[in-house]
Amino acid sequence: MITTSGLTKVYRSRGRDVTALDGVDLHVREGEVYGVIGQSGAGKSSLIRCVNLLERPTSGTVTVDGQDLTALAGRGPRAGKELRQARSRIGMVFQHFNLLSSRTVQDNVELPLEILGKSGKERSRKALGLLDLVGLADKAKAYPAQLSGGQKQRVGIARALAGDPKVLLSDEATSALDPETTRSILQLLRDLNQQLGLTVLLITHEMDVVKAVCDSAALMEKGRIVESGTVSELLATPGSELAAALFPVSGERTGADRTVLDVTFHGEAATQPVISQLSRTYNIDISILGAAIDTVGGLQIGRMRLELPGRYEDNVVPIGFLREQGLQIDVVGQEAVLVKEGAK
């Protein structure tokens, strides 16, 4: 649904070049919620703003719903008619809501419809329907200043949906909200995604957001995507930073001469027999440092942190045994060596 290839963005300010995007290849499938996460300055906003060409990429292409937007953009800095039409089919919500304070809630939602040249009757019917959808039917005549942050963002979402977009872009839509409100807004996005088949690309710096709603995720660092995939793919990728962050297991190593393993299992995969088998077969004492079961992106995932006596070199055989049982094993502290090539 959204594809970027070789996307680069270089800002030139006061003679200094800042490379905000450095060859980003992103692929968001139709109907999924895709989260891009990264630290401040990683280039997340630049990326999402390049998707609807609010920011002109320095090079690379952006395709949304089969349409090459970079080709529509033309050379000049101003957006031509075709690009503007394409934009009207892409909804966008903002961290600071960006509602017009001079208009009522309903008039804010009607604005995209005015731009599309819809009649007054059609506009108000559509706007009231959307306000109902986001649960704000009773606030149609209120002004944005009279609303709470969460309500403002609901209006922002209703407004973004006014042009019947297939794609919704969200730049830190929940970052200005408290945790409770964040959850309800994320739930709304999830519902819209499921009810309307809306494809959502969202930018965030909070792992909880990804965990709550995303089907797929990408990790950005210094203008590049360093990891990406569906949540289950990421969790199945040994040493994935995203997977570890999405689903952390705690537990500290008890001594220097020990090997710590993170065992990941999906669904009902039974690990207990495997572990007792391991213990019996190799005659080693295994201690469980930590374990948890969680739902990530709608999948049940279990993780367990085990400690085996002896260094890594002494445990190659037992680890091989566990892997043979179809379990995903990450050796804690060994990432640097093993993992990165595993991720490739």
Added chain:
Amino acid sequence: MTWSEMQPLLSQACSETFDMVFWSTLIAVAAGLPLGLLLVLTDRGGLLQNIVANKVIGQIVNVGRSLPFIILMVALMSFTRWVTGTTIGTAAAVVPLAIGGIPFFARLVETSVREVDHGLVEAVQAMGGNTWTIVRKVLVPESLPSLIAGTTTTVIALIGYSAMAGTVGGGGLGDLAVRYGYQRFETELMWITVAVLAVAISLIQFAGDFAARALHSRGGRSGPAPKLRLLKAKEPDAAGVGKAA
């Protein structure tokens, strides 16, 4: 001088001042608004970025703003004659007043429009709006309270200028005060004129302030009301009114 002698003089002067200020404000606002918008739009990073045009408009506005009104009036004599066929009378006074008012108002518009959150512009761009849509639906409506405050300031400034224009044949209250108060020592009439001006200015200030605040606090928005930009901070009450929010 009795009241029955003064009354017709005063009412004529009032209507002359009103004519001068009304028409010159109308022209200053009609021309200053697009000019002020252009100053913002053509600036670096603006929607119609054009540095050359921006510098040219900026320079013209600066010169117009910094020229003392009395000099502008004299300098524009031949232009005034070309437009109105005369250089004296109320209609002739409207020309330099309007031309003095345009850059004055344009700068106020520029400052007001610059304060509009850029996020709103982006939101409308993301919806597929063009520059004209952004001007009509975002920049002007969102800065309206502040534009009204700017109009009030302009009206008051033009009342001041109109007194000067009046003395060279435009008539009006300023002219009346000078002719009777200064030249014929009719201090009573002069003080009445001063009182009329003071009341008029206060009323305009009050009405403008009220309108700006009513629009601004639409929907109970808290936060500072737009400041009245009194470049000529002569009116003692006006500064207080601006802060009273």
